[in-house]
Amino acid sequence: MRPIPLILTVAALALPIVADEAGPLLFKNVCAQCHGEKGEGKLEVKSPSIANEPVWYVTTQLSNFHDGKRGSDTAVDPQGAMMAAIAKSLKPEQIKAVAQYVESLPLVPPKEREIAGADVQRGQELFYERCMECHRYNASGEMAFGSPPLVGRQGWYLLDQLTKFKKLHRGAAKGDEKGAKMVQMATLFIEDEQAMKNVVGYILTLNPAPVQAGDDLFGAPAPAAGK
Ligand code: HEC
Numbered sequence: 001m002r003p004i005p006l007i008l009t010v011a012a013l014a015l016p017i018v019a020d021e022a023g024p025l026l027f028k029n030v031c032a033q034c035h036g037e038k039g040e041g042k043l044e045v046k047s048p049s050i051a052n053e054p055v056w057y058v059t060t061q062l063s064n065f066h067d068g069k070r071g072s073d074t075a076v077d078p079q080g081a082m083m084a085a086i087a088k089s090l091k092p093e094q095i096k097a098v099a100q101y102v103e104s105l106p107l108v109p110p111k112e113r114e115i116a117g118a119d120v121q122r123g124q125e126l127f128y129e130r131c132m133e134c135h136r137y138n139a140s141g142e143m144a145f146g147s148p149p150l151v152g153r154q155g156w157y158l159l160d161q162l163t164k165f166k167k168l169h170r171g172a173a174k175g176d177e178k179g180a181k182m183v184q185m186a187t188l189f190i191e192d193e194q195a196m197k198n199v200v201g202y203i204l205t206l207n208p209a210p211v212q213a214g215d216d217l218f219g220a221p222a223p224a225a226g227k
């Protein structure tokens, strides 16, 4: 009986160290090739910015990809299928560790700030009426509803996802209740491509200004409005 407590002690000591190192290392070795070193995303492979996505959302999505609830059909969702192949190689503890690291990365606002042909005013109206109750007024997301922040993501990515929801290429798998909510929203309230452009055009305006090369990152913060 004597060796058992010893083994338990060693395991308890080793675990936190593994968790701390596993996230950053995994990100650097596996995720960065597609999502970039800062998690900023790459248009060439249609991988979105994921930097600063909350741990609960990253965990859910990686599990969805892993379990075949997202990206299970290469023919209709090649990007999701690519991501699913990666997620299937991850163990639950690796998902947890890398999700924590993704959340710790500072938000990278998208460089493109506009969608060609979008009516931002109408997009705002649609957002206020139909999207805000779950995604919140500044599109910062709400864990209680499982609705992620939409700020930080690129316009082309948001358009792609709304299209996938509308065509039942995301959110239609058995057991994906959160995705099913979004399928319903996209189907009922985003009537056509113009409406989709409008609302995404509006969401992009909610992003903080992108950091320019040469900006003084450590300078005094701008005074808050009204002060
Ligand atoms: C081979 C390229 C590739 C690699 C490697 C990769 N991804 Fe992805 N990832 C993608 C693509 C493409 C998408 C977009 C899928 C879609 O359009 O639905 C994506 C989507 C995601 C999403 C969903 C984002 C959202 O807002 O719903 C998360 C989270 C994510 N990746 C995390 C990771 C993590 C963490 C790793 C490393 C363990 C990783 N990815 C490695 C290509 C990749």
Ligand code: HEC
Binding pocket: 060, 126, 127, 130, 131, 132, 133, 134, 135, 145, 146, 147, 148, 149, 150, 153, 158, 161, 162, 171, 178, 179, 181, 182, 185, 186, 189, 190, 199
């Ligand atoms: C009833 C709550 C609810 C409403 C209302 C809602 N959403 Fe969502 N939305 C969600 C949930 C939950 C998810 C996450 C789905 C998942 O887990 O795959 C989501 C995901 C998304 C995504 C994918 C983000 C990503 O990173 O991949 C986009 C884009 C989006 N919503 C846009 C909208 C827009 C635009 C509207 C208004 C027309 C809207 N949503 C209304 C709950 C909602």
